[in-house]
Amino acid sequence: MEKSISLTSEQITQDLLPQKFGKRGMAWTTILVVIALFGLYAYYRQLKYGLIVTHMRDYVSWGIYISNFVFFVAISLVGSLITAIFRLTNVKWRTPLTRISEIIAVSAIVFAALIIVVDMGRPERFMNLFLHGRIQSPILWDVIVISTYFFISILLLYFPLLPDLKILLKFKEKTGKRLNRLYRFQGSFWKGTKAQFQLSDKSISILCVLIIPVAFSIHTVTSWLFATTYRPGWDSTNFGAYFISGAFLAGSGAVVVAMYVFRRYYHLEKYITEMHFEKMGRIVVMLALVYFYFNVNEYLTPAFKMKESEHGLLKQLFVGSYAPMFWFAILVGMIIPIIVLIFKKGRKPLPMFIIGIMVVVGAWFKRYIIVTPTLLHPFLPMQNVPTSFMSYFPSWEEWAIDAGSLAGALLVITFFVRIYPIIPIHETITEQNEKDESK
Amino acid sequence: MNENNIKSRREFLAAGLLASAAIAGCSTSNNPFAPESDDIKPSGQMVKLLSVDGEIIEMDKAFLKPVPDLPAATNTQARRGIPGKKFVMVIDLSRCKNVRACQKACNHMHQVHPGQNWIKVLSMQESAHTAPYWQPTTCMHCDEPPCVKVCPVDATFKRQDGIVLIDSDRCIGCRFCMAACPYSTRVFNWEEPILTKEEEAQPYSCETSMPQKKGTVGKCDFCPDMSRKGELPHCVSACPNGVFMFGDMIQDSVTNGAETFRFSSLIKDKAGYRLLEDLGTMPSVYYLPPVNRNFPYESGLENKYKPDHIYEDAKKLSTKIN
Numbered sequence: 001m002e003k004s005i006s007l008t009s010e011q012i013t014q015d016l017l018p019q020k021f022g023k024r025g026m027a028w029t030t031i032l033v034v035i036a037l038f039g040l041y042a043y044y045r046q047l048k049y050g051l052i053v054t055h056m057r058d059y060v061s062w063g064i065y066i067s068n069f070v071f072f073v074a075i076s077l078v079g080s081l082i083t084a085i086f087r088l089t090n091v092k093w094r095t096p097l098t099r100i101s102e103i104i105a106v107s108a109i110v111f112a113a114l115i116i117v118v119d120m121g122r123p124e125r126f127m128n129l130f131l132h133g134r135i136q137s138p139i140l141w142d143v144i145v146i147s148t149y150f151f152i153s154i155l156l157l158y159f160p161l162l163p164d165l166k167i168l169l170k171f172k173e174k175t176g177k178r179l180n181r182l183y184r185f186q187g188s189f190w191k192g193t194k195a196q197f198q199l200s201d202k203s204i205s206i207l208c209v210l211i212i213p214v215a216f217s218i219h220t221v222t223s224w225l226f227a228t229t230y231r232p233g234w235d236s237t238n239f240g241a242y243f244i245s246g247a248f249l250a251g252s253g254a255v256v257v258a259m260y261v262f263r264r265y266y267h268l269e270k271y272i273t274e275m276h277f278e279k280m281g282r283i284v285v286m287l288a289l290v291y292f293y294f295n296v297n298e299y300l301t302p303a304f305k306m307k308e309s310e311h312g313l314l315k316q317l318f319v320g321s322y323a324p325m326f327w328f329a330i331l332v333g334m335i336i337p338i339i340v341l342i343f344k345k346g347r348k349p350l351p352m353f354i355i356g357i358m359v360v361v362g363a364w365f366k367r368y369i370i371v372t373p374t375l376l377h378p379f380l381p382m383q384n385v386p387t388s389f390m391s392y393f394p395s396w397e398e399w400a401i402d403a404g405s406l407a408g409a410l411l412v413i414t415f416f417v418r419i420y421p422i423i424p425i426h427e428t429i430t431e432q433n434e435k436d437e438s439k
Numbered sequence: 440m441n442e443n444n445i446k447s448r449r450e451f452l453a454a455g456l457l458a459s460a461a462i463a464g465c466s467t468s469n470n471p472f473a474p475e476s477d478d479i480k481p482s483g484q485m486v487k488l489l490s491v492d493g494e495i496i497e498m499d500k501a502f503l504k505p506v507p508d509l510p511a512a513t514n515t516q517a518r519r520g521i522p523g524k525k526f527v528m529v530i531d532l533s534r535c536k537n538v539r540a541c542q543k544a545c546n547h548m549h550q551v552h553p554g555q556n557w558i559k560v561l562s563m564q565e566s567a568h569t570a571p572y573w574q575p576t577t578c579m580h581c582d583e584p585p586c587v588k589v590c591p592v593d594a595t596f597k598r599q600d601g602i603v604l605i606d607s608d609r610c611i612g613c614r615f616c617m618a619a620c621p622y623s624t625r626v627f628n629w630e631e632p633i634l635t636k637e638e639e640a641q642p643y644s645c646e647t648s649m650p651q652k653k654g655t656v657g658k659c660d661f662c663p664d665m666s667r668k669g670e671l672p673h674c675v676s677a678c679p680n681g682v683f684m685f686g687d688m689i690q691d692s693v694t695n696g697a698e699t700f701r702f703s704s705l706i707k708d709k710a711g712y713r714l715l716e717d718l719g720t721m722p723s724v725y726y727l728p729p730v731n732r733n734f735p736y737e738s739g740l741e742n743k744y745k746p747d748h749i750y751e752d753a754k755k756l757s758t759k760i761n
Contacts, residue, residue: 050654051627051629051630051654052629057627058617058623058626058627059623061614119614121612121614121628121654122610122611122655123611125592125609125611125612126611128592128594128609128611129592131592132592132593133592134590134591134592137588137589137615138589143591225615225618228589229585229589229618229621230619230621230718378621379621380559380561380622380714381561381563383561383744384560384561385555385556385746386554386746386749387747
């Protein structure tokens with residue numbers, strides 16, 4: 001680190017202990033709860049009347065539930081990037097970001113699974129996936145890899161938390177009785193012995209290796225839900241890599257936003273420094289460039305040929321009714337972030353925060369663009385159906401449920417931060433000690 | 440006198456059918472010809488019947504027992520299919536004038552939700568300078584069905600007789616099959632189907648695809664329940680122009696009810712083809728090109744289809760019911 005501020009371990013612990021919600025925290029949580037409850041009400045209506053409350057119909061049979069699902073899976077990939085890939089490549093500055101990215105990964109993957117259940121016409125038959133599952137269906141592959149990813153991510157969140165739980169247990173007065181009971185339940189077996197640390201380190205190393213192929217699988221398989229069909233716009237061999245590169249970008253954007261918010265709200269300037277934004281900024285530029293490269297691949301070659309089956313779709317995307325959203329996703333989600341972040345000034349915390357939001361919003365609409373327009377271009381012409389079947393704009397129930405799921409994911413993160421230290425205390429102290437020794 | 444004759448002949452045929460069904464349904468230990476109770480008095484009117492052994496027998500009419508329809512196929516039977524068959528359909532585009540009797544019959548017999556159709560009659564034109572024509576599309580019952588490949592729960596399946604069916608008691612409503620089907624043949628029950636109480640109470644059968652269920656996928660099923668009875672699918676018998684020909688590839692014959700053709704020579708002579716052949720889905724539905732047409736394309740225009748009206752009416756109806 002360029003700035004070597006020497007911090008005592010007491011100070012670090014005091015700084016990083018979970019804090020009670022302030023006024024703004026309460027307002028934020030209340031708003032999220034209200035949005036989530038409204039989403040639940042919309043889902044209640046959907047259960048009662050059927051998927052007719054959505055504006056999906058026989059041609060556009062997948063809408064923003066599915067694009068939201070893809071978005072969540074994409075966001076969750078960042079956990080594997082920052083925890084695992086950075087760990088294996090020995091990136092030292094990752095420490096304060098690991099827990100942030102891991103909780104984003106866990107909450108996103110949980111809501112990805114939930115939103116898929118929301119999309120089902122018969123959610124009560126969910127168990128059929130296990131009773132009558134057929135391994136040749138990409139949906140089953142998704143079920144397998146997503147649940148595996150969920151469990152590995154939970155463990156990668158939990159193991160590094162154990163030494164912190166031991167620290168938290170010392171602050172019974174500050175954290176309160178109920179939280180103390182929770183910490184004891186989760187971490188009282190952790191004594192901090194050498195053997196335990198060795199075991200924990202080894203487990204984390206193994207999980208970090210394991211999670212990389214699983215992470216690649218979750219998003220590759222998700223892309224195959226589309227690429228295994230014949231539809232123009234989905235029938236692409238580029239899809240796996242295209243989705244993965246987009247996922248790392250979207251997740252990194254989300255981490256940048258979270259970094260900024262936590263830093264400001266909990267005054268963590270000493271821990272999440274400008275250096276972290278600078279480094280993350282470089283990573284976002286690189287990821288945006290890679291994603292942009294795959295976008296060029298994805299659209300330029302079919303546009304050059306303009307096959308009959310692709311012609312209508314590409315025209316609608318480039319200059320037709322979906323053009324504003326298409327170019328918005330490209331510009332806001334890739335081009336502008338690249339331009340801003342190649343400058344050193346652009347990698348300061350505030351511009352990074354704004355760019356992070358742009359990346360995430362662009363990523364959400366990008367998924368919309370990938371899922372819906374394709375379905376409006378079937379091989380046989382759309383005839384014999386009511387006019388409402390021939391276009392798609394989500395109903396208020398769909399918006400409410402999607403917003404509710406996003407609010408739910410943010411709530412999970414919010415409560416996690418309330419209960420646990422968002423920056424690993426133990427690891428920060430160890431690193432500080434190492435630095436002091438080397439001086 | 441004459442009328443009477445016809446009537447009695449009809450009665451005889453009906454009675455014969457019933458009786459043979461009764462014989463088939465009984466075990467050998469029971470005498471199927473014994474009166475069920477003693478109070479049935481012989482009427483003295485004798486009827487001739489064909490026994491299972493192929494002998495002509497004569498018995499009193501009063502002893503004939505009415506039996507219900509053949510029992511519906513069980514789920515296992517419905518999933519296995521009719522042994523020794525490979526069903527195939529030929530659609531002769533030169534005969535179609537967009538009457539949509541097929542669609543009406545199909546919708547009626549399968550309780551298809553108003554506004555939706557399993558059979559769509561599409562107005563097709565390959566390019567600006569080629570001739571337009573009417574193209575009825577059913578489920579293609581592909582031999583390499585993309586929908587079956589992607590189904591996560593084996594709710595849609597391919598049978599040994601070539602038919603692709605849906606088990607709506609198992610379908611989870613993920614709609615992956617709808618995304619996978621390149622023929623856009625599948626429809627979804629977005630809301631509660633409009634059914635009477637009796638219809639709703641029936642057990643679901645994959646072969647009739649009824650009763651339809653909310654939150655599941657539906658599509659043309661080639662009416663295997665009719666095939667089991669030795670009858671033609673509803674669209675085939677409803678078409679006044681003999682557009683649809685249905686049959687068995689192994690027997691190499693297809694029929695529209697009035698005419699019967701050797702399937703292989705019909706396809707060869709009239710240059711039959713299948714839709715989107717390049718995708719490799721291997722459909723079981725063949726088309727005969729729209730040449731030497733019985734009707735000009737324009738004559739079909741008067742039968743303009745207005746799904747919006749049907750849909751709006753259905754909405755009103757369903758809100759009334761709810």
